[in-house]
């Protein structure tokens with residue numbers, strides 16, 4: 001493949017000129033020729049000496065000009081350089097809370113709970129003007145483009161929140177006022193007139209849509225925020241008609257994300273003609289248009305390089321299912337991305353290892369709880385790998401759970417699926433076995449050889465067979481974590 005890219009954390013490059021050069025050299029040596037360091041981070045901090053918003057500079061980057069050193073190192077090692085920005089997700093301490101997205105109760109995203117924990121980020125409203133988009137985000141892109149001759153800037157989180165309440169934003173004051181105007185639910189010059197159709201002379205109520213009757217109910221002004229929000233998301237264009245206003249709600253969100261792309265491209269291309277714009281987007285723009293306002297087919301005039309995140313966690317099923325399913329959206333993406341100058345699918349390294357990682361973590365936990373009943377199920381899934389890495393530890397666990405027949409993964413799988421009932425009947429021991437601490441140490445930092453390197457080979461092979469001429473991997477830290485530098489080198493150099 002011609003283009004081999006890698007998303008990286010800013011911290012991966014270290015804080016000296018020498019460490020940045022060593023970092024880029026290591027990446028280039030493993031065969032990567034494009035990197036995307038994260039320079040506007042998830043908590044809203046930036047990793048360059050910004051003159052616009054000096055209070056938002058991440059610690060240490062006031063004095064250490066990381067982008068400058070990255071340019072030098074990437075020029076030396078012939079690596080293409082994209083500045084990765086987290087767009088609409090900010091820290092909870094963002095200095096202008098008025099620009100935050102609000103739900104139907106007027107609360108920002110950090111008031112939500114996600115998987116049992118408080119959601120620790122504040123998403124900003126893409127629509128509000130003046131607001132976060134035109135007063136903060138676009139100016140940051142402009143400043144970066146003016147200061148640094150990177151090959152590209154890179155969008156991420158260019159959307160509404162997805163794993164968090166995908167229908168509940170945004171109902172800020174601006175959106176409550178402007179969505180109805182944008183969608184033509186009311187006229188500006190005669191806002192009180194209902195403009196009902198003179199005759200309803202056709203079978204389908206919706207066939208009378210064209211004179212644009214007033215959609216808002218007559219008591220709109222006196223409705224509460226939650227009542228207005230409910231109306232905009234759940235009611236219909238015609239009272240008594242189809243409940244179709246959600247269509248306009250989703251279109252409104254898609255419009256503003258597209259509009260941001262347009263404004264950003266204007267600013268970047270004016271500041272530095274020739275600088276490219278790339279974008280990390282979701283795998284299916286039709287679905288992401290509905291759920292997160294990201295119909296990226298519409299971004300083509302404003303984005304040069306499409307990089308859909310075809311991560312395993314965006315697909316159902318096992319790793320083998322993933323390799324089969326992955327080829328499908330790539331074929332579709334070739335069409336969806338045909339108006340972009342370049343298109344490279346992205347894949348995540350960490351999610352490849354669920355089969356090895358999740359049962360190992362669960363097993364360590366079960367041992368700490370003295371829970372033999374569940375431990376046997378998790379052990380069965382990784383027994384062969386454990387035996388290969390640490391025979392002694394494997395045997396101790398096998399003895400404890402009363403299971404010694406893990407010849408290979410297939411045996412273990414058969415054992416787990418056919419003899420599980422027998423083991424569920426064994427009462428839980430209740431106290432942690434002696435090896436629990438050793439197992440915890442192993443699980444927290446397994447030897448690199450624990451991870452099946454062939455998963456990366458199979459993934460890259462699958463992508464290669466689709467005929468695309470690039471692949472972007474997430475991320476640099478995972479190459480360390482799963483010990484994949486040599487595998488990458490063998491594949492890419």
Ligand SMILES: [Zn+2]
Pocket residue numbers: 101102125126127128170171172173174175
């Ligand atoms: Zn809003």
